[in-house]
Amino acid sequence: MTKVLTDARSIRIKGRSFLAVVLSPDLPFDDWLARLDDLAARSAGFFLGRPVVLDVTDLPIDRAQLKELLGEFSQRNVSIMGIEGARPSILGQGMPPALKGGRPVSDEAVAKEPVIELQNSSADSKPAAIESRQPLQSIIIREPVRSGQSVIFPEGDVTVIGSVASGAEIIAGGSVHIYGTLRGRAMAGSIGNASARIFCRKMEAELLAIDGVYKMAEDMAPSLRGKPVQLWLEGDTIMAETLI
Amino acid sequence: MGKVIVVTSGKGGVGKTTSSAALGAALAHKGDRVVIVDFDVGLRNLDLVMGAERRVVYDLVNVIQGEAKLSQALIRDKRLETLFLLPASQTRDKDALTPSGVETVITELKRVFDWVICDSPAGIERGATLAMRHADIAVVVTNPEVSSVRDSDRIIGLLDAKTVKAEQGERIEKHLLLTRYDSNRAERGDMLKVDDVLEILSIPLIGIIPESMDVLRASNIGAPVTLADARSAPAMAYFDAARRLAGEVLPITIPGEKRGIFGKIFGRKAA
Ligand SMILES: Nc1ncnc2c1ncn2[C@@H]1O[C@H](COP(=O)(O)OP(=O)(O)OP(=O)(O)O)[C@@H](O)[C@H]1O
Ligand SMILES: [Mg+2]
Secondary structure: OOOOOOOOOOOOOOOOEOOOEEEOOOOOHHHHHHHHHHHHHHOOOOOOOOOEEEEOOOOOOOHHHHHHHHHHHHHOOOOEEEEEOOOHHHOOOOOOOEEOOOEOOOOOOOEOOOOOEOOOOOOOOOOOOOOOOOOOEEEEEOOOEOOOOEEEEOOEEEEEOOOEOOOOEEEEOOOEEEEEEEOOEEEEOOOOOOOOOEEEEEEOOOEEEEOOEEEEHHHOOHHHOOOOEEEEEEOOEEEEEEOO | OOEEEEEEOOOOOOOHHHHHHHHHHHHHHOOOOEEEEEOOOOOOOHHHHOOOHHHOOOOHHHHHOOOOOHHHHOEEOOOOOOEEEEOOOOOOOHHHOOHHHHHHHHHHHHHHOOEEEEEOOOOOOHHHHHHHOOOOEEEEEEOOOHHHHHHHHHHHHHHHHHOHHHHOOOOOEEEEEEEEEOHHHHHHOOOOOHHHHHHHHOOOEEEEEEOOHHHHHHHHOOOOHHHHOOOOHHHHHHHHHHHHHOOOOOOOEOOOOOOEOHHHHHHOOOO
């Protein structure tokens, strides 16, 4: 039997890229969730409307535990778009889909919207660290970044000649340079680069991150406030010092 | 061709309507033809501040929907020949304002008036973006406190992205009007300093309006403060701001301080 297609229009399938935040909880979850709450409380709205991927690679948990964890997220209005690194046996009905092969981005555009590629790859192996690594790029923004705006540049460094307002954010694959006051959020090395740094002429930031390690305003030595500061990563700790 | 000014803020209750009326009356006072358009559909109060509430027959929405001619909806001020008001609708909902309708009305007003002042509603939604859409100049009304400054910053970002000028790659002229400035509170240090606000927003300042009972008194008698008592401190500050809007360069003084901050303001690069 042949099925006759009566409608000649084809279905359009398009690709879309998003920069997702990856959360990698560790055990015990209670402690980890307390730290998450702390972060969320102090960075108002950080997770709101943001695509979040849950990475459970190497976590010795069963389906019930995963389900409970997902419940904790939905209570916090954090919507998980997919789960990475889960054994098929712990996934169940009504859970977000399993994701494979997420990888760092090399999207051309400077997107105003968060961007990451969720690429379809059949191989189970993690994609080999991008083979022909492209030279780091950089962009320069010559005006203040206003509250509510985000600059997302996974390809390399972001330099702002002007201030970054409270409620604005800079997300760079490389380093972040602010020739002005940093009042908002800055994330350097956001797709995995521990040698990225953050520099600013005047430090008043709400949140700082390098290679996924966060630091909130209150965690910073009061002596850094209002000063020219650079931040870098040593192991899992963000270090900071004033620039002369 | 007239200039279109949007008076906007993000945050509510900071003094947009008070400022629209006061600046409009100050510009009309020197003979310019001025219309003030109330974009606050559903919550209009410009008519009250201007003392014209009993004379509203048709409104902006009626004009946009073709139920009245523009000339029928315009209300001439009883005190100033060259000052007009185009009221908002109190009953319709906000969706009654359409982008093409607003464009038609503004285009027509620009032909007749020297200044078209758009009194924006609070927020960053449709009403506010429509009010700023066709502006040549923005007056960003800010109170010296953190939440107002942050909202103004947000609005400045929208002015640089969502206006016709911005979309054509041009720059919209932006001015900061600092209102409800209380010199006693400033002295005690429980208000943001003028310098700090300027540093955060980095747009040029066109005036500092003191917190004053004269503003309340004026709105109680239904007159813009610049007409109710032209010698009062807020009125004089608004008159100066209006002259700066029209291109004059005048020194600005912080209420309660003798020292002018002229040099600082004009030395600052506008963003
Ligand atoms: N300089 C001032 N001194 C004292 N009171 C003031 C001053 N400016 C404004 N007010 C008062 O603040 C209140 C809010 O002012 P206004 O209606 O102009 O704000 P708005 O920004 O238009 O508000 P909305 O966002 O609701 O449209 C009014 O009661 C007004 O009288
Ligand atoms: Mg108002």
